[in-house]
Amino acid sequence: MSPRRLACLLLAASAGSPGLGNAAPPRDELVASGLQVPTAFAILPDGRIAVAEHAGLVVALREGVAAPELLVDLRARVNNSRERGLVGLAADPGFARNRALYVLYAYEDDPARPHAPKTVRLSRIDVRSGRERVVLSGIPADCRCHIGGSIRFATDGSLFVSTGDGARAGGANALALRAQDLDSPAGKLLRVSREGRGLRDNPFWNGDPWATRSKVWALGLRNPFRLALHPRSGVPWVGDVGWRAWEEIDVAGRGANLGWPCYEGAGRQGAYASTPTCQALYRQRGEHRGPLLSYRHGPRASVTGGDFARDGAYVYGDFTRGGLRLLGAPSRELAPAAAPVDIQFAPDGSLLYLSLTRGELRRIVAPASRPTVTAAAHPAVGALVLLSSSAPAEGGPYLYSWSFGDGAHSFSTEPSPPHAYAFAGTYVATVTVTDRRGRSARSSATVTVE
Template sequence: MRLRPRLKTALLTLALLAPAVVAVPAAHAAVLPPNFSDRVVFSGLTNPTAVRFADDGRVFVAQKNGVVKVFDNLSDPTPTTFADLSASVHDFWDRGLLGLELHPGFPANPYVYVLYAYDARIGGTAPTWGDACPTPPGPTTDGCLVSGRLSRLTASGNTAVNEQVLINDWCQQYPSHSVGALLFGRDGALYVTGGDGASFNNVDYGQYGNFYAGNQANPCGDPPGSVGTALTSPSAQGGALRSQSPRRTPVTLDGAVLRLDPATGQGLPDNPFASSADPNLRRVVGYGLRNPFRMTQRPGSDELWIGDVGWGGWEEINRLVPGGGRNFGWPCYEGAARQSGYEGAGLTMCAQLYNTPGSVAAPYYAYSHNACVVSYTGCRTGSSSITGIAFYNGGSYPAAYNGALFFGDHSRNEIWAMMPGANGLPDPAQRQCLVCVDSSGGGAGHPVDLEIGPGGDLFYVNMDNGTIHHIVHTAANQSPTARVSANPTSGSAPLTVNFSGTASTDPEGGALTYSWDLDGNGTFGDATGATTSRTYTTAGTYTPALRVTDPQGATGTATVTITVGNTPPSPVIDAPSGAVRWKVGDVVAFSGRAGDAQDGAVPAAGLSWTLLVDHCFSAADCHEHVVQTFNGVASGQFTAPDHQYPSSLRLRLTATDSQGLSASTTVRLEPQTVLLTFKTNPGGLRLSGLGFNESARTTPFSVTVIVGSANSVSAPESQVVNRSTYTFSSWSDGGAKEHTIIAPSVPTTYTAYYRKR
């Protein structure tokens, strides 16, 4: 999902984490409005991506790995596996099972809809890649081709007994901008979104796919060429321009919003392009979107409100009104302005939009990556990815929120409310925090789905730590939040453990009293006070608990697990060492082992590896993406991926012993970098499109990139400086006006030559 490479994202599998020493009902501290609290209702999930609530009380959760879990109710701590589609799902980078929806008549109409990256090209048979992407072809070089699949599952109790494939489309060359969201409208139609499947590193109009011998250029077969023919500007209509495919032939479903018959997956007869002979175009009601990851419907209307994940500049909320057919402009536009990289590429499909006023619908609201959404001390900027959106329609929250639009950002770890204006629509000028970062950097975790649940309250999915959260409002006194820490949490008997509840809080600031159940038998009163200790003399697993009580008698409880007679294993990464410096495409071998005081050597089956990219918007603003996991092996290899600089790799080894205790160790691997300098002749002209969505810049300038990375650069056809017009002539490296530079290993200067006319 590339939610985006800079998120992103952050797709950390909970099972790979070392045992937590702090148990917190809300997994992080955050700032919420008065009388609101953030509570975890489900935990222990593996990369959850979406949640849905059935009328009979059941709760369905989609996991990125292709598994759908079902809880009997909000109090059920142990889910049942409803469906396991993992053999068909390509769970790699941002790809996976991303969309989930229940039939509005569920369970009488026993249908559960899923939307996922299918591990095969359109019309192929999974698995093709097996949750990986080798080099060649390279995930961000030629790309590992997959498709998208929309299916209807039939429920028999808590088990799916049939998968009916409704659509297999959405050609995806690169590991992001995959499929998106599912939503039933009040009109009974099934709405579906999907991303453009294009490169997130460079301007991509279909020219990629033939860097490695034996790989096919233009693997999606975009016009005006065919599979095997690389596209060129200005006529190219592939890559990110698949989002504009309703303006070409054939039409694909990439970068679009669909309105479907939920029984057949076909377009409905009152759709805006219903008279077309193309079945895909008949499905489309909106297009020109980059990664429309989530959408919602405004209560009392048929309007769709779409959160579209941007590139380097803007995140968008787009309003699709009844009648549809709107073009939101990507990749020719981002936010309300022209996208400089694609404009500089001189593409005919973009020029047609630029020359036709009114052909593109501007975002209802867009926020810049360089600005706070809500201004306060410590508010987040930089890395951004709008990954959740939902309307509040009444319930226990204050009446002022009725009609408010909640939207969340996975990278900024925040959820905001756009409050309604005088006309009843959300007013972009009235934005406020719902869950925002606190002084320690806590916030809403990494939300990837916002949903209205029982009672009208807001729930959200934190993919990174495997939790589902409930935003609760209590008009009167709120319950305190208990937080307990323990040190150590495991060891040989006798084991003395020191406990602390000093991090517990009361929303009203009242003084708390403390009561401990130290032996885990369910009876409190073993100790009082904010801190205490206990010595465990008998081997076993204990679950001590802390109960805190505020002055009004409201309580909160937290637990922690103590393992006596067992200690976690000690993992060791033998290779690679932290001294390794990689370049894009390098094959890096890894190996490791683990010893355990009780078990001896941990077998390979108890070892798992996770490769992560740490991507930084700035030196102080970094986030992680899971690239790939390797389970049950002591050694293997991976290929260093292409990514915007600054970024680095982390390889994590987790060892789990026979009793389930885990420990992890990590090695950080920095890249080889090179300085590229760009000039024009004459000097002082502008170039655009370099690297990761660089805006047009006045020459000369230099950028640092990773050796071997692909970087697109564009020289405008003509420029006017000091009343003189200059026309592009050539590049010093012999490249086309817009072309891709594979970063060399030595500093290099590139000059664009212009003629004065």
């Protein structure tokens, strides 16, 4: 019998994930339907998806289960008039333990006068007891529009909350200038603790954690309906709905003045340019931070700020025009989504969005790309050959099927199975990788054992 010949073999396999750069068009799949004017959603640790409905309900969806589970009923407290309603939702990072949700909604203080000026509040809800603890209150909502509506937790546990200027859209009015006033919560990006306190490292901290300016992270926003935090820098990116001219995606760094109502897009807004507030801002060169992306409002548009994929790609939408787009030069359409009102990436890398007009939660899934395999053979010490492979975590779990070319096979979820080649020769090692939706890809490498 020939002496045993061994090799140390390294096979590196990468399986396609729901990436956004693939040439093939992605699939737009229905996850759940029958929702009543859904406005926001939050992915819970157990895989359920909590969905906020405009009138004040929060329900939980589980894929494969037809009937949603009622989590929260705020209808008696929500002013559900035009854009005012339950508009923001986030799960506490400790939800698995404390069952706490954070909600942002227009508060109904007088049901007999639903069209009167109202205020917006941020509340913490214990899903088990239904108990509400108000975290922020008194955010102006004089108009039945422009109330903002996004809540996001940062990695340090702080809360970012976007607020609108609460001013009428029909014409220029003084209420929009609140967006430039540090002592008004309107038209701001706020950063607070879970209890609603301003934080010492906020840019306008004045020593009082309950002072409005101590809670301000960025100012000069009109209707910052959705925001996301950059996965590496943690800096908020905000979709700010425009007035007459421009829709914006803004990078809201610490202390940023994003310009509204003195600026719209990169240029000055003529309807407010002569006001003392705007004249003062114009004199402060470099104070205004222009948008990362702006596009023309006319004839109709309403930007929906989006979310980041793990590789940093940013997807946003437009509620009025429809569609989801990948930010780039130029931006390109991913899917013709109808009225996307909230856009988030799921832990598995797929892209979820709510369609308000259709009452649906939907998922965008890009086709899997083919795996690649490279191999290198070296003299071995010992009896086993090491085989290793890797696949993106967001596409898993994977099944790895190895055919080593010597009649031996391996089937497992283990990406690095051991194997021994007993004889010298040339072998073709093949790996087939299958993801959880049954999509598979295969590639081979020639291995020489000496």
